[in-house]
Amino acid sequence: KKTKEGFFSKITKVIAGKDKVDEEVLDELETALVSADVGIGTTVEIIRRIEERVAKDKYVGASELNRLLQESIMSVLTDAPGNEFETFELPADKKPYVLLVVGVNGVGKTTTIGKLAHNFKKAGKSVVLGAADTFRAAAVDQLTIWSERVGVPIVKKEMGSDPSSVAFDAVQSAIARDADIVIIDTAGRLHNKAHLMEELSKIRRVIAKKMPDAPHEVLLVLDGSTGQNALEQARQFTAATDITALAVTKLDGTAKGGVVLAIANQFKIPVKYIGVGEKMEDLQIFNKEEFVDSLFSLQ
Amino acid sequence: MFDSLSEKLESAFKQLKGEGRISEINVATTIKEIRRALIDADVNYKIAKEFTDKVKDKALGEKVLTSISPGQLMVKIVKDELTDLMGGTEADFDISQRPTIVLIAGLQGSGKTTFSGKLANFLKTKKGKKPLLVAADIYRPAAINQLQVLGEQVKVPVYAEVENKNAVEIARNAVEHAKKEGHNVIIIDTAGRLAIDEEMMQEVANVKNAVNPHEVLFVVDSMTGQDAVNTAKSFNDRLDFTGVVLTKLDGDTRGGAALTIKYTVNKPIKFVSMGEKLDTLDTFYPERMAQRILGMGDITTLVERA
Ligand SMILES: Nc1nc2c(ncn2[C@@H]2O[C@H](COP(=O)(O)OP(=O)(O)OP(=O)(O)O)[C@@H](O)[C@H]2O)c(=O)[nH]1
Ligand SMILES: Nc1nc2c(ncn2[C@@H]2O[C@H](COP(=O)(O)OP(=O)(O)OP(=O)(O)O)[C@@H](O)[C@H]2O)c(=O)[nH]1
Numbered sequence: 001k002k003t004k005e006g007f008f009s010k011i012t013k014v015i016a017g018k019d020k021v022d023e024e025v026l027d028e029l030e031t032a033l034v035s036a037d038v039g040i041g042t043t044v045e046i047i048r049r050i051e052e053r054v055a056k057d058k059y060v061g062a063s064e065l066n067r068l069l070q071e072s073i074m075s076v077l078t079d080a081p082g083n084e085f086e087t088f089e090l091p092a093d094k095k096p097y098v099l100l101v102v103g104v105n106g107v108g109k110t111t112t113i114g115k116l117a118h119n120f121k122k123a124g125k126s127v128v129l130g131a132a133d134t135f136r137a138a139a140v141d142q143l144t145i146w147s148e149r150v151g152v153p154i155v156k157k158e159m160g161s162d163p164s165s166v167a168f169d170a171v172q173s174a175i176a177r178d179a180d181i182v183i184i185d186t187a188g189r190l191h192n193k194a195h196l197m198e199e200l201s202k203i204r205r206v207i208a209k210k211m212p213d214a215p216h217e218v219l220l221v222l223d224g225s226t227g228q229n230a231l232e233q234a235r236q237f238t239a240a241t242d243i244t245a246l247a248v249t250k251l252d253g254t255a256k257g258g259v260v261l262a263i264a265n266q267f268k269i270p271v272k273y274i275g276v277g278e279k280m281e282d283l284q285i286f287n288k289e290e291f292v293d294s295l296f297s298l299q
Numbered sequence: 300m301f302d303s304l305s306e307k308l309e310s311a312f313k314q315l316k317g318e319g320r321i322s323e324i325n326v327a328t329t330i331k332e333i334r335r336a337l338i339d340a341d342v343n344y345k346i347a348k349e350f351t352d353k354v355k356d357k358a359l360g361e362k363v364l365t366s367i368s369p370g371q372l373m374v375k376i377v378k379d380e381l382t383d384l385m386g387g388t389e390a391d392f393d394i395s396q397r398p399t400i401v402l403i404a405g406l407q408g409s410g411k412t413t414f415s416g417k418l419a420n421f422l423k424t425k426k427g428k429k430p431l432l433v434a435a436d437i438y439r440p441a442a443i444n445q446l447q448v449l450g451e452q453v454k455v456p457v458y459a460e461v462e463n464k465n466a467v468e469i470a471r472n473a474v475e476h477a478k479k480e481g482h483n484v485i486i487i488d489t490a491g492r493l494a495i496d497e498e499m500m501q502e503v504a505n506v507k508n509a510v511n512p513h514e515v516l517f518v519v520d521s522m523t524g525q526d527a528v529n530t531a532k533s534f535n536d537r538l539d540f541t542g543v544v545l546t547k548l549d550g551d552t553r554g555g556a557a558l559t560i561k562y563t564v565n566k567p568i569k570f571v572s573m574g575e576k577l578d579t580l581d582t583f584y585p586e587r588m589a590q591r592i593l594g595m596g597d598i599t600t601l602v603e604r605a
């Protein structure tokens with residue numbers, strides 16, 4: 001479908017025959033990073049790391065230069081703990097595992113939940129969905145269709161109900177069914193709307209009433225085509241709900257999602273999943289190497 | 300808060316203070332800060348460079364009047380250029396045809412369905428029209444229900460064919476239906492699609508060819524980053540859209556994508572969407588957008604301080 005020429009093959013051309021990181025290499029790198037939405041601040045930080053490395057390793061051949069660039073960029077991601085997650089396994093002592101999904105409008109929360117449910121089910125887990133977006137038109141219908149598609153139960157109430165009571169019921173139902181995981185959908189909300197952010201904090205508190213160490217995971221979904229505003233989203237959602245991981249969606253398009261580098265750099269929140277399409281199979285566990293490489297692919 | 304251009308420019312302008320004329324030397328830092336601010340606001344990297352180069356040429360050699368500082372002059376030049384760039388070209392929304400057909404297209408989740416509801420509401424309550432909403436998204440789970448709920452909220456009928464999996468047919472049938480029922484505006488909501496999804500792009504192009512819409516609106520999320528340039532170009536190449544709708548401007552994004560899109564395809568921004576409620580549709584004000592992109596809440600204060 002998409003042809004992607006790796007950035008590193010391009011940068012290899014630029015650095016062919018060179019044994020040092022010169023202006024041209026750095027300019028090329030800067031252009032690639034900024035065009036991938038990494039943002040100027042983080043780009044400058046990455047370039048600083050490269051210069052540090054170069055100062056340390058006296059001589060660098062073209063092939064080492066390649067690796068050095070990749071590693072310096074990757075080190076930003078590695079700084080965020082928990083980026084080593086590999087399978088759809090769940091901690092045995094957290095049952096049901098309560099996963100709360102949040103984010104701004106239209107980023108792909110509900111779709112990601114459908115995909116997660118599919119993957120956990122495939123991994124042999126019993127899944128319950130909670131339809132706590134009781135606000136957006138047909139949001140409950142949408143999640144219901146996903147629950148049917150995947151073949152997992154859903155807890156829902158009529159539109160306009162209190163979202164925290166739906167979340168509470170969903171956790172309760174998951175406990176009663178002895179389910180492995182309950183995934184709770186929430187309405188999209190812009191992070192600058194205080195009352196909507198407070199509603200999220202309340203959902204969190206109400207869940208904890210039923211299960212004190214829950215939610216075990218709060219997943220912030222980011223649209224991969226979002227620019228620098230994603231930083232503010234990470235900041236505000238963290239303040240309201242203690243985000244533990246990120247999912248980046250729509251990476252099947254030409255957008256690179258580079259802003260997650262800036263988020264990893266500033267907030268140390270790991271990326272756990274990426275969305276690469278609209279079907280239930282289109283979810284992948286985040287892979288640093290692949291991500292960094294695709295960040296620089298040319299279309 | 301981070302990245303406030305006002306703050307950065309202020310420090311850059313301090314260096315300009317007391318000079319009589321804008322020169323290569325004294326303008327360099329300022330231009331760099333402006334460029335950075337534009338990129339922080341998600342203006343496309345290349346466009347930010349081209350734009351600031353142009354501004355620099357304009358500014359060079361400008362005489363600084365005794366009444367204003369070089370800093371003030373730079374602010375004015377940048378803001379005026381940006382405002383000019385974002386305005387221009389006819390921004391009328393033509394609803395004189397009977398029926399007027401409006402096709403809505405864009406990426407996934409950009410706000411097309413919500414905007415369709417808003418536009419129907421606006422045309423009905425503010426323009427005395429009798430609109431028909433058309434559900435031509437045959438893919439997204441519950442897309443039809445969503446449009447129906449919105450239709451009910453604004454009391455505008457929705458044309459849908461639940462069993463039909465052919466968007467072109469649905470659109471064509473809807474136009475027939477609208478003519479019979481005496482609707483004078485037809486708003487066709489389509490599925491979200493990626494610009495590189497050839498099959499889906501062909502589908503929406505087919506819908507366009509089948510119904511010959513008078514307006515084709517490209518709906519874009521104002522939080523979009525650097526990729527806006529690719530998307531705008533691809534959608535415009537395929538659909539030759541008549542205007543742009545910027546959504547989710549009730550957020551705190553600086554919305555540099557607006558500049559990117561205008562610069563890339565030179566189509567007018569016809570509406571802005573500022574909320575989830577169906578009465579939050581606004582017209583576009585180039586000057587406000589320019590200030591927003593530049594991160595200048597209040598430009599006069601800045602000029603006073605510069
Ligand atoms: N191409 C692509 N589309 C996606 C992806 N994830 C979600 N989408 C689409 O994006 C649109 C919005 O997705 P939703 O799951 O409804 O988003 P949401 O965050 O739940 O939206 P709200 O609840 O309205 O805030 C839908 O058309 C999805 O099919 C992805 O990874 N790739
Ligand atoms: N805050 C805010 N939310 C908006 C605005 N416009 C749309 N939304 C929300 O954004 C989300 C996506 O909107 P939709 O209208 O479903 O987007 P769409 O483009 O039709 O999505 P697909 O059909 O899946 O491609 C919903 O949660 C809407 O309520 C806006 O101007 N401001």
Ligand SMILES: [Mg+2]
Binds near residue numbers: 109110111139
């Ligand atoms: Mg949703």
Ligand SMILES: [Mg+2]
Binds near residue numbers: 411
């Ligand atoms: Mg829609």
